[in-house]
Amino acid sequence: MRPAFTGAELAATGLGKYVAWLADHGRRFDTYHDLWAWSVDDLEDFWASLWDFYDVAGSRGNCVLADRAMPGASWFPTARLNYAESVLGGVDDPSRVAIVGRSQTRAPVELTFGELTDQVRRARAAFQSLGVRKGDRVVGYLPNVPEAVVAMLATASLGATWACCPPEFGAKSVIDRLAQLEPTLLIAVSGYTYGTKEVDRTAELQTIRAALPTVRDVVGLTYGIHTVPDAHVWEWLLEEQSTEVPLEFEPVSFDHPLWTLFSSGTTGLPKAVVHSHGGITLEHLKLHGLHLDTRDGDRVLLMTTTGWTVWNCLVSALMVGASIVVTDGNPLHPDLEEPWRTVAETGVTLFGTSPGYLMACRNESMRPGDTFDLSAVRTLGVTGAVLPAEAYDWLYDVLPADVYLNSMSGGTDICSNFVSGNPWVPVYRGELSAPTLGADVAAFDDDGNEVTDQVGELVIRAPMPSMPVAFWNDNDMERYLAAYFDIYPGIWRHGDWVTVSDRQSVVIQGRSDATLNRGGVRIGTAEFYNLIEALPEVEDSLVVHLEDLTGGPGELMLFVQLAEGHEMDADTVKALKTIIRRELSPRHVPDLVAAVPAVPRTLTGKKLETPIKKILAGAPPERVVSPGSVTNYDAIEAYRIAALKTV
Structure with missing residues (x-):
């Protein structure tokens, strides 16, 4: 739909400059x-x-890959660096704007690179005064605001490890994640504004604090009318720090833990995915500089919260000299046009959003290129789900003709993308243009054979530096191996069904495991079960998500086997949805709640999540499940019937 960049247009991109640099160093390439x-x-x-090429701060050492086995690849074993130094050390003009903050809780704010550096310096000193040291964990219960960026960079500068949950998460979701890390310091808000609604999270924060016994100190961020009781005050704590204390960066090993992101919790507690300073530094330089074509002086807005890997990618745009826009509140308030309005008002050059949002705009016949001044926009990044082919047609009709549409797919697992566009390949309608550099992407059949132009499992055949260092507290690597290497030994299986074409473009067909992809955020079935099945009226339950091939949020279905004496009436449905919204998050609220007589399981006790999903998608039960291999086989028909109804 859009041809590859050529000539001077390609030469001006980060990828073009990298290719020219390689040529100067004796390596010439004619095609991507x-x-x-x-x-x-x-x-x-x-x-x-x-x-x-990026002249990464620190010492590289002479060895790049001491062991290329997966899992366990050993990257840059003698290197020393610090991610925060790469983020803060790349801009010569401290007066340039680094962060633009837009929030429905308070007035707009801006931080220059000089102010950002000073706040990180003060936060670092404050954390040290509270006893935070290299190897400690600092956690946040924070919205997408500049202070979250400051806190993360200050943590990284000390060699401590960062993790964060947004305040929209209920107490249980937060505790299931952060308690695993045994954190030393908690930084939090006690509420926020969502559109026109004030949301008080004081009770949730109190529950979270009580469940984190290792936390020695709590720092409260005053946010609008919301203050945190019995806590250090963020603003005062930073103000108290001496102006004489220098900003330093603890040199750490390449594989030293930088931050922990969290999986969906499909098989129990959410997996705490540990990423490294070195892996993220190199991967995000590649992501922004070569694939997203983020340039010095650009402005980047990615629609995200602090609980999604996209937030971490957003912060890393600072490494290439771009400024970032952080937003908090209801993204669709006062109307569906608000994100486009923010893009225009803040002069965004890279706008990242979801297929669901774009399809909603299309369905409303919006023409944002006519309504708003989007002349600064150079790249539209799309991730979180499959972008339908018809969305490509609409976007190239309603946006400036020179906008580059980059549809991508990756995950929390590598905090980046495996497949993506880039300036040197065309945009193909309904497809992701190519594997990313350094990602040995292929589709495998069940026997481990590579397949082309047919559906297979997405696999990665060679290690990447940003693959997780480990899962937290997974000392024997049992969960790590089960997550990625259970099917093809030594080959990373990502859990997506894909079709790889003979030109290496990729079509994502959906999740191949039981993880629920809801609006670009993975939701684990275990989170539902742990909450729902603790209720006295619930005997058992099963949850599935059916993707919407037109790009919408899909349909999240919760099937409940009720305890004896209870029935599925309107009050029961309301009660279930209310507790899910309160204890997990609004994203977890199912579209359909239905009663079923029993939950089919394998003979080893595993719920038939994926088979039920395939059956609800139209597959004949006899082709999906062998009656002799499961319990409660006769109940399967009830799921098909219930899915046709809405309670």
């Missing part, structure tokens, strides 16, 4: 696919070249 093949065949040279 030649460059990609080199990047996965010669891992050592490729990843070393990124370090050198």
